[in-house]
Amino acid sequence: MKTIVVLTYLLSSVLFILGLKNLNSPKTARRGNVLAMIAMFIAIVVTIYDKRILNFTFIIAGILIGGIIGAIIARKARMAAMPQMVALLNGFGGGASALVSLAEYYRTVTELHVSTIISVVFSLFVGILTFTGSLVAFSKLQGIIKATPITFRMQHILNLLLLLSTITLGVMLTLNPANIFILRAILAVTAVLGILFVIPIGGADMPVVISLLNSYSGLAAAATGFVISNKILIVSGALVGASGIILTIIMCEAMNRSLLNVIFGGFGGSVSEMAGEAERRSITRYTPEDAAMMLEGARSVIVIPGYGLAVAHAQYVLHDLAKILMEKGVHIRYAIHPVAGRMPGHMNVLLAEANVPYELLFDLESINNDFQNTDVAFVVGANDVINPAARTRKDSPLYGMPILNADKTKTVIICKRGLNPGFSGVDNELFYSSKTMMVFGDAKESITEMVKLLKV
Amino acid sequence: MIEQLLIYIFIFVLAIFVGFEVIRKVPPLLHTPLMSGTNAISGITLIGALISVGTGYSHISSLLGLAAVIFATINVVGGFMITDRMLKMFKKKKD
Numbered sequence: 001m002k003t004i005v006v007l008t009y010l011l012s013s014v015l016f017i018l019g020l021k022n023l024n025s026p027k028t029a030r031r032g033n034v035l036a037m038i039a040m041f042i043a044i045v046v047t048i049y050d051k052r053i054l055n056f057t058f059i060i061a062g063i064l065i066g067g068i069i070g071a072i073i074a075r076k077a078r079m080a081a082m083p084q085m086v087a088l089l090n091g092f093g094g095g096a097s098a099l100v101s102l103a104e105y106y107r108t109v110t111e112l113h114v115s116t117i118i119s120v121v122f123s124l125f126v127g128i129l130t131f132t133g134s135l136v137a138f139s140k141l142q143g144i145i146k147a148t149p150i151t152f153r154m155q156h157i158l159n160l161l162l163l164l165s166t167i168t169l170g171v172m173l174t175l176n177p178a179n180i181f182i183l184r185a186i187l188a189v190t191a192v193l194g195i196l197f198v199i200p201i202g203g204a205d206m207p208v209v210i211s212l213l214n215s216y217s218g219l220a221a222a223a224t225g226f227v228i229s230n231k232i233l234i235v236s237g238a239l240v241g242a243s244g245i246i247l248t249i250i251m252c253e254a255m256n257r258s259l260l261n262v263i264f265g266g267f268g269g270s271v272s273e274m275a276g277e278a279e280r281r282s283i284t285r286y287t288p289e290d291a292a293m294m295l296e297g298a299r300s301v302i303v304i305p306g307y308g309l310a311v312a313h314a315q316y317v318l319h320d321l322a323k324i325l326m327e328k329g330v331h332i333r334y335a336i337h338p339v340a341g342r343m344p345g346h347m348n349v350l351l352a353e354a355n356v357p358y359e360l361l362f363d364l365e366s367i368n369n370d371f372q373n374t375d376v377a378f379v380v381g382a383n384d385v386i387n388p389a390a391r392t393r394k395d396s397p398l399y400g401m402p403i404l405n406a407d408k409t410k411t412v413i414i415c416k417r418g419l420n421p422g423f424s425g426v427d428n429e430l431f432y433s434s435k436t437m438m439v440f441g442d443a444k445e446s447i448t449e450m451v452k453l454l455k456v
Numbered sequence: 457m458i459e460q461l462l463i464y465i466f467i468f469v470l471a472i473f474v475g476f477e478v479i480r481k482v483p484p485l486l487h488t489p490l491m492s493g494t495n496a497i498s499g500i501t502l503i504g505a506l507i508s509v510g511t512g513y514s515h516i517s518s519l520l521g522l523a524a525v526i527f528a529t530i531n532v533v534g535g536f537m538i539t540d541r542m543l544k545m546f547k548k549k550k551d
Contacts, residue, residue, distance in 0.1 A: 016497055017474060023490050024481040030543040033493055037536050040500065047503050053510035058522045062509065066529025073530065074537030079545075085538060086492050093498040093531040099524035100504035103517040107508065115461045214491055217498040226464055228504050234464055235471040236500040242475025243494040247487060338484055345487025349542055357549035363484040 001050065008046040009232040015039035016236055020243070026358050043232055079353045080310050083343040084141035087134045087210055090217045094130025097123060097220035101227045105183065112177045116227060121170040123223035125190050130216040132194030137209055140198070141342060147203035155200060156264060162193045201262065204307070207251045207343050208262045215244020247344045254338035254364075256390075256401035283419070286437040288449040291378075291413045294437065295321075296454060298375035298411075300331040302367065304404055305347055306340055308381020308417065312443040315354040318380060321447055322356070324454050334360050335367045335404050337385035368405050377406035379414040380443050386412075387428045398426050412436045415443045489542045496535025502528035 016039045022032025048059065070089075077085040101123040108116070139145045166189050173182045201209050218240025225233025252259050295301060303322065309315055322332045334356065340347035348361055371377065379386055386406040389396040406412050407430050414436060430436055439446050482490050505528045509521030 013471075017478060020475075020478045020482075020490075020494070023486055023493060024478075024483065026486060026543075026546045029486055029489060029546065030540065033489070033536065033539045033543055036493060036497055040497070040502075040532055040536070043500065043503055044506065047506050048510070050507075052507065055510055055518065058509045058518060059506055059525060062505070062522050062525025063529050066526040067533045069526075070530040070533030070535075071537060073534040074541065077538060079542070082488060082492070082538070082542070085534075086488075086495055089492070089495050089531050089534050089538075090498075092527040092534075093495065093501065096499070096505055096524045096527035096531060097501040099520050099527065100501055100508055103508040103520035103524065104504075106514060106517045106520065107511075113457050115457055211491070214495060214498075218494065221498045221501040222468060224501050224504050226461070226468075228507060229460065229464075230504060230507075231464070231467060233500055233504055234468050236497050238468050238471035239475040239478075240494040240498040242472045243479045243490060246476065246479050247491065250484075250487075336484065341488075343488055344491060345484055345489070348485045349488045349545070352542075352545040352547070355545075355547065358485060358546050359549055361485055 005046050005050050006231070008042055009230075012039040012043040012232055013235040015042075016239060020239060079349050080313075081142070082346060082349060083206060083210055083341070084138045086343060087137040087141060087213065090210070090213050091131050091134030091138065093217040094127045094134060094213075094220045096127075097217070097224040098127025098131060100224050101127065102187075104227050109178055114174060117174050117177045118170075119223055119226035121173055121186065123220060123227050124186060125166060125170070126216050126223055127220040128187060128190040129194040129197065130213055130220055132191045133198045133209075133216075134213050136195050136198040137206065137213060140203065141206060149202040150199040155196070159193065159196050162189055162196065165189055166193065197263070200264070203342070204339070205255075205262050207339055207341070207346075208248060208255075208259070210343050211244050211247035211251055212259075213244075215241050215248060218242075218244055250338060251344060254402060256398075283432060283438055286413075286439050288439055288441075288446045289453055291415075291437060291439050291446070292450040292453045294411060294413060295325055295330065295376060295378065295450070296328060298330055300374045301325065301333075301376045301378050302371060302374050302406075302409070303332065303334045304377060304379045304382050304386060304406055305334065305336070305351065306380065306382025306385060307342065307347075308383075309443060310341065310347070310350050310381070312381060312417075314380060314444040314447055315350050315356075317444055317447045317451060319351070319354045319356050321451050321454070322360075324451060328454075332360065333362055333367065333370075335362055335364070337364055337382070337404055338402075340382065340385065364402060364404060371405040371408040374409045375411065377404075377409040377412045379406055379412065379416075380447070381415065383416070383428055384426070386430060387426060388430055389426060389428070396426055406430065407433065410435065413439060415439050415441075415446050417442065485546075489539050492535055492542065493539040496532050496539060499528045499532035499535060502532055 019032045019036035022028040140147045222237025390398040390401040390403045505524035
């Protein structure tokens with residue numbers, strides 16, 4: 001039996017890897033997800049068939065309850081709400097890993113080996129941090145608590161002290177594994193640390209945090225694998241951990257900020273003086289009609305959607321506009337900046353939901369050299385990701401951030417609610433350029449008007 | 457015991473590298489489904505939950521195990537279903 005179990009776990013690990021590999025193209029991605037499902041299914045079945053399992057009531061009850069809740073979450077979730085859903089599910093995964101380690105601790109407390117107790121401490125730490133941290137991230141994204149950074153004096157010192165005390169408590173528990181009070185102290189301190197770790201982080205920095213928590217939920221599963229001596233947990237957990245790390249790095253690079261800078265937060269809270277000075281500069285306002293004429297007359301248009309598009313729910317009407325223009329022979333593409341949403345790849349999902357075919361969606365590297373040969377850049381609800389200051393102004397907080405080269409097109413049309421600076425608080429000189437047409441107002445209303453004008 | 461631990465560390469490190477190699481090739485287009493998909497995979501901890509609830513050692517570890525099974529199942533079922541829902545939306549241009 002043991003051989004069968006181990007070999008099935010091996011098969012399951014291979015299927016997980018193949019599943020992830022299939023995610024490298026939209027053509028095979030759905031198959032990849034199915035492969036991962038099969039991998040999970042056979043791992044569960046063989047575990048239940050293993051003769052160590054004696055009590056089935058709890059198993060059936062747990063799977064039924066969890067399955068129903070999970071299915072409801074999955075069916076109800078809106079695509080715009082995907083970041084908070086992923087955060088929530090992440091939290092459940094991390095929490096589950098911590099619970100398994102805790103159960104194993106209570107089961108074997110009298111005979112715990114040093115290496116196991118270290119794994120228990122590590123798994124509890126990562127698991128509970130993921131759990132409480134993800135719940136805070138969820139609450140922020142869902143609007144249950146304010147998304148703005150919550151900061152207070154001595155915050156970093158407090159966090160550091162808590163981290164050090166967790167490590168000390170961990171060492172103490174390793175020396176006295178049977179001391180339940182130390183265990184409880186670890187649980188409490190880690191839970192608080194998870195909360196404090198996420199509250200100083202602002203809404204637009206969430207992609208980094210969610211990626212990081214994603215990685216942690218994998219590492220928590222791997223640590224639990226060390227606790228219960230289970231190789232499939234170690235392998236799958238490591239795969240997820242690696243994935244989260246890659247996404248975290250990509251997100252940080254897209255904002256040209258270090259991970260530490262994001263975690264220590266406070267970014268974007270204050271509006272710089274430059275913005276105040278700039279508002280006195282003149283801006284020419286254009287109407288949706290002007291924009292519609294310009295778009296109709298163009299040969300090629302690159303659409304740059306930002307999070308403002310999703311906030312205004314304008315992705316459907318934007319696609320209607322794109323379809324009308326395409327019928328008129330305009331070449332349309334979409335340029336997606338890596339941080340255009342609230343999680344990695346979020347904007348692609350929102351546009352896919354609005355039936356935009358994925359061949360029209362281009363990432364920064366693949367489209368950035370085409371802007372100079374394009375007539376119009378049509379910017380909807382984006383600001384910082386097209387700010388030329390990132391290229392030129394060494395004193396700007398955005399300096400060095402990779403941006404979409406909207407300013408290299410012949411004409412730039414920007415749909416924007418008002419003149420407010422972006423998340424970074426930095427003014428955008430592109431707004432004042434002579435080739436820019438600013439269309440102020442709600443993006444959905446403006447674009448609906450353009451559609452009406454062009455649809456004859 | 458320490459030998460076993462070393463084998464596990466060995467497996468862990470190699471799996472991290474496999475993860476890096478495989479996932480680096482996933483295009484930004486699919487990063488959200490990648491995240492929710494790997495999210496579901498991290499629910500693999502369900503295996504551990506099943507073992508701890510099923511071996512029925514003591515009251516407290518069974519109850520913790522039950523909670524773990526519920527949490528992990530939410531993670532697995534929710535994660536895979538959301539991923540599938542998203543991937544269904546990625547369509548090619550119809551001509």
